[in-house]
Amino acid sequence: MAGFWGRRRREDEAARQAQDDDLARRARAALVAADERIRTTSDEVEFALAELGETATKPLREGLEAVRTHMAEAFHLHQLNHDEIPDTAEELRTRNARIVQLCDWAEDVLDERTEALREKIALVRQAPKIIDGIRSDVERLRARLPQARETVDRLAGRYSQAALHRVAANPSEAEQLLDFALHSADVSVRRREARRPEEANVALETATEAVRRAGAILDAVEDFEIEALRAQSTLADVIADSREDIVAARPFTQSGVPHAAEVSAAVARLEAALAALPGPGTPSDPFEDLATLREANAALDAAVDKARERASRPVPPLDHVRHAVEAADHAIAVARSVIDGHRGWIGADARTRLVEAQRLRPEIDPLVVPEDTREQALVLARRVQQLAGEALQAAQRDIDSGRPDGDDWGGYGGFGGGRRRPRSGFGGGGDLLGPVLGGVLLGGLMGDMFD
Incomplete structure (x- = not known):
């Protein structure tokens, strides 16, 4: 029995020693990888600083400084593991575990901070290509301006000024945005040549956004015509439904019917909304007409439902x-x-x-x-x-x-x-x-x- 327990003890000690040896190897490998990552990131920071400026690279620079401070502790712990003072197995195990923890933390910090700059760095590296794209988009959108103005003039004969107000100025606004985009692109080039990267990047982002907005408001002119036609079609259906609803509501306006006064008022309001609709050939605002008619129609439906419910449940004497x-x-x-x-x-x-x-x-x-x-x-x-x-x-x-x-x-x-x-x-x-x-x-x- 004593031999069995002795063998069991030796096996446990061997297993613990193998675990300690593996932890020591991991600590050495993590220390080398983290130190190399710091050196690589330092080179990237220098490039990013030159291309992006101090403001954009500040989080990465601060993170790199914090990593250097904590890695100094890791190197010190590794030094203690190899000095002339004897160490217990528990001391070595604790130091190596701490080294691995510090190195993992350093890698995570640098990953997070460099990832945040990756998109901006890619933008800077592609700045000449992006500027060429902006100028090409400006020319393409300029070609759409005459057609947009023609569409607005044509719609002015069909729709009221109030309806057309939302797109009437779109061609002029688009032209101003395109001019501003070209100007911003030129500013970006000049600022980058003058080694003022932060201003160059802001101008480049501004030019890109101006082109996007110009395209959107030109699309809005075409979308308006489609949506207006759709609103007119829906308005015709709502007019027919409203007239049928008025006929169906007449019995609930008779004297003695519960809520007759409320139903009568709703009928009058819907009739007034129908009467106010512009005649054929008259410029109109189909969006406003549809909204007004729907609101009056919904009020009549609510009044009739209320009267119908009361009729099914008589008022106690x-x-x-x-x-x-x-x-x-x-x-x-x-x-x-x-x-x-x-x-x-x-x-x-x-x-x-x-x-x-x-x-x-x-x-x-x-x-x-x-x-x-x-x-x-x-x-x-x-x-x-x-x-x-x-x-x-x-x-x-x-x-x-x-x-x-x-x-x-x-x-x-x-x-x-x-x-x-x-x-x-x-x-x-x-x-x-x-x-x-x-x-x-x-x-x-x-x-x-x-x-």
Whole structure:
């Protein structure tokens, strides 16, 4: 057995030594790779600084400086691993792990910072080609200007000035943008020759954006004509639908129909919108006409839906609401009378329901109940009556049981100071007569209330 454990110990030690040797090899390789990466990045920074300027390269330069500082620690740890002072296996393992961590961090920082500059550096290297492309695009877009002006003039005879306002100035604006793009491209070339890279790059980006915007607003002229024709086609369909909707809404404008006034107003508004549409051959704004007509049509649909819903659910007569309120008041009065007359016997349930009924009751005014709120008032009155009835039933149970909520207590209330009610005989409504009298009394009251 001792031989087995000895062999097992030697195998574990050999495995740990192999792991430590592998970690040491990784630390040395990472140290060499990170140092070489720093040297390569330093050369790239010099090139980028000359091409992009200090502002664009500042994040990379700061990152490179931070990496150099932390890599100094890594080299120092590696030096400690090879000095003349003996080290334990644990010390070597800790240092090598730290070296690997520092080198990995350095690689990540440099990757992130150089990647951020990659696109800008590519732009700088392709600057002459990009400038040639800008000049070519300017000439191509200039050739479209006469056609754009002709399109605007032709559309002016078909559409109103308000409709055409969104594209009327597009050809002139496009021409100004193209002139500005050429000027910016020339500035970029001169600034780069003067070794002012930051200004050269800004001018190049400005020229590129000016060309893009010029092309977009020229496309907008052609898109306007297509969208206007589409709006006119849709407008014709909406006009037909609106006229059909007016005919369908007429029955809901008759006297006595719920919400007739609201439907009539919506019909009048839609008719006015139809009447305001320009006649054939008159310059128009199909976008505005379509928006106005759709809004009026939607208002009529909403008014008709509201009237149709009310017609399917008639308004309760005002007398029904008043009767329900009177029944609720009567129920509250009966429940309050019983609870006030037997306070020593009444528990929390009955009291809570009575309080809730009394809280809801002021929300109903039986003398002023508009049609729109009658159904809600009727439901609320019935809820008040229900709560009062539940309070009365709970009070009946408390009196029948001889104690509220099953608690073995009783008292006259007032100034009795907790005086206990007699629990037998004929004194003060004791156990013998309390349930009998309570049942007879409440039975009569409840029968009268729900008659």
